[in-house]
Amino acid sequence: MKQVLTDLQARDLRHVWHPCSQMKDYEQFPPIVIKKGQGVWLYDENNHRYLDAVSSWWVNLFGHANPRISQVLSDQAFTLEHTIFANFTHEPAIKVAEKLVALTPEGLNKVFFADNGSSAIEVALKMSFQYHMQTGKTAKKRFLALTDAYHGETLGALSVGGVGLYNKVYQPLLLDTLRAQGPDCFRCPFQDKPESCHAQCIQYVEEELHAHHEEMTAVIIEPLIQAAAGMKMYPPIYLKRLRELCTAYDVHLIADEIAVGFGRTGTVFACEQAEISPDFMCLSKGLTGGYLPLSAVLTTDAIYNAFYDDYGTMKAFLHSHSYSGNPLACRVALEVLTMFEEEQVIDMIQNKGERMRALALEAFDQLPYVGEYRQIGLVGAIELVANYRTKEPFPNEARIGYQIYQRALAKGLLIRPLGNILYFMPPYIISDEEMGFMIHTTKETIVQFFEEWEGINCLNDNQHCPSS
Numbered sequence: 001m002k003q004v005l006t007d008l009q010a011r012d013l014r015h016v017w018h019p020c021s022q023m024k025d026y027e028q029f030p031p032i033v034i035k036k037g038q039g040v041w042l043y044d045e046n047n048h049r050y051l052d053a054v055s056s057w058w059v060n061l062f063g064h065a066n067p068r069i070s071q072v073l074s075d076q077a078f079t080l081e082h083t084i085f086a087n088f089t090h091e092p093a094i095k096v097a098e099k100l101v102a103l104t105p106e107g108l109n110k111v112f113f114a115d116n117g118s119s120a121i122e123v124a125l126k127m128s129f130q131y132h133m134q135t136g137k138t139a140k141k142r143f144l145a146l147t148d149a150y151h152g153e154t155l156g157a158l159s160v161g162g163v164g165l166y167n168k169v170y171q172p173l174l175l176d177t178l179r180a181q182g183p184d185c186f187r188c189p190f191q192d193k194p195e196s197c198h199a200q201c202i203q204y205v206e207e208e209l210h211a212h213h214e215e216m217t218a219v220i221i222e223p224l225i226q227a228a229a230g231m232k233m234y235p236p237i238y239l240k241r242l243r244e245l246c247t248a249y250d251v252h253l254i255a256d257e258i259a260v261g262f263g264r265t266g267t268v269f270a271c272e273q274a275e276i277s278p279d280f281m282c283l284s285k286g287l288t289g290g291y292l293p294l295s296a297v298l299t300t301d302a303i304y305n306a307f308y309d310d311y312g313t314m315k316a317f318l319h320s321h322s323y324s325g326n327p328l329a330c331r332v333a334l335e336v337l338t339m340f341e342e343e344q345v346i347d348m349i350q351n352k353g354e355r356m357r358a359l360a361l362e363a364f365d366q367l368p369y370v371g372e373y374r375q376i377g378l379v380g381a382i383e384l385v386a387n388y389r390t391k392e393p394f395p396n397e398a399r400i401g402y403q404i405y406q407r408a409l410a411k412g413l414l415i416r417p418l419g420n421i422l423y424f425m426p427p428y429i430i431s432d433e434e435m436g437f438m439i440h441t442t443k444e445t446i447v448q449f450f451e452e453w454e455g456i457n458c459l460n461d462n463q464h465c466p467s468s
Contacts, residue, residue: 008033008045029406037064040430042414050414053426053438057416058227058259060290062339063429069289069335076331085113085325092330099337100296103268105277108298112317113325117258117284118152120295121220123319124280125156127299128218128252131306134315137250140217143175144208144251146182150228151220151256160220163228178212180204182226183234186372186383187391199238202245209249218252218279223270224376227259230421231381233374239274252279252303258295262286263349263428266377268340279303289336290427294329349428353378356424356435363443369450380424382442394420404449413441422446 005013009030017023018031033045040063041049042056052060062069080090097111112127114120125143132140145151145160152158158167159175162182167174181204190200205219223239226232246253255278260270264286267273271281280303284295309315323329339345357375364373364382371385384400386392394400401417408415415422415438424438 003028003030005030006033006045032409039063039065040427040434048412050409050412051426051434051438051441053413053415053424055425055427056290057285058264058425059285059288060427061262061286061336062289063427064290066289068339069291069332072335073291073328073332076328080327082323082326082328086320089325090327090330092327092334093325096296096330096333096337099334100283100298103337103340104281104298105269105271107277107300108281109301110299110304112297112299112319113330114295114297115293115321115323115326115329116152116295117282118154118157119321120258120282120284120297121151121157121160121254121256122154123297124220124254124282124299125160125218126319127297127303127307127317128254128280130317131252131303132217134306139215140251142178142212142215142217144178144180144205144212144216144219146180146205146221146226148182148226148229148232149220149222150226151222152258166228178208178216180208182229182232183238184232185234186232186374197235197237199235199241202238202241205242206245209245209251213249213251216249216251218254219246220254220256222256223260224265224273225260225270225379228418230383230418231374231379231423233376233379233381236274239271239276243274243276243278246279254278254280254282256282258282258284260379262336263340263345264377264379264425266346266350266353268346287336288329288332289339291332292326292329293323294326294333345428349378352428352430352435355432356380356439359435359439360424363439364446367443367446369446378424378426378428382422382446384420384422384446396420400449400453404445407449408441408445411441411445413438413445415442 012031013026034042035045036043040052042052043049083090093113100111101109112123114123143160145162147162149160149162151160153166155173156175158170159177161167162179183201219242221242224233243253255271257269261283262268271278279300281298288294307315307317356378360373360380364370368388369384371383371388371391374381384394386394396419401420401422404422405415405417422442426438
């Protein structure tokens, strides 16, 4: 039965095509009209509030309508809102570049600005390819990516993605990407424990490098967490061994830290935990604290120098965006980076991460349909399974995660699912009380859903329902 729509909902559905959505679902579950945000909360047009446990698609670091960030945005808007970035520059961009070089792993000295994560991936792919063309390695035309990888949704980014939900239909348009089996610690074929893991699964990448390195320009990876794949988490030693292999086989390493950068994994950047420096690092999402679109690609002097020549050689990197280096976004990013310096953010993330882990393990450890709770930094994920002993997954068409997501919203909690994985990635300012609400409400919703689900299944099968 269709819901009665508010005026704004009806107007939205008349014209707006929402991302990552089957719009037919909106007939039964119309879009929630958000009027304002404050801290970790979003408020709809009826003043119902929702704890934003996913940081509004992983971008919000310091809360909605953060006074400090909002103030500098306002000040910048009255000074310079935008300027062409070819042959022009401005102080916010210069300062952001300086801070990023200081924060990122050693050797990443050059910063190229774009305006979203997918664009950053496109930049890194193109730079890597063009570098090899301009240094005489003209056979290097292919990229290696992992199964279940996600790197964005422009065509180049989709080409190195490995989640069929997003790229299967576009296969005729995509680059011929090499693919290696990625790490899956929950279903590890080597039965490694995280504390004793030597990343035996890196052998799948090594096999591809051995066979194809002469035609391979770069390996691209999401460090420590394959996010859209279902928050698949793996230990730093995998990255360390991958860096060694890329160096040995003369292949670039592209670190896609778009989702995991800026403290999400408990360090400013995930690569720090493996003590590696990639050849390219792609950044976005949290860079502006959830305020404005901005991305950056950092790379080395050696790669930069392959493009540095007289104009007539046509070696320049002729890639641009109208909003490259936008002053508003750069000024906000500068404030976010300054907050990391001044407010002991990493200590805060680590302390709150420990509390979230303790609460979550207590809440979810004994639930029969929870196969695993896993966490790095302030990113936690619950993998729901049909059988926790065999780790058999629920069929995707059951949409278990989506149904729990709907029920949680009714209780004032936003935990948008990834298939049958529920995850937490809250703003760093979340309080102990708010974190308790997030964990408790998730548990309550899961328990209630499966009680209903078991009852319906038993009735359909003409069986007795299990005792409570």
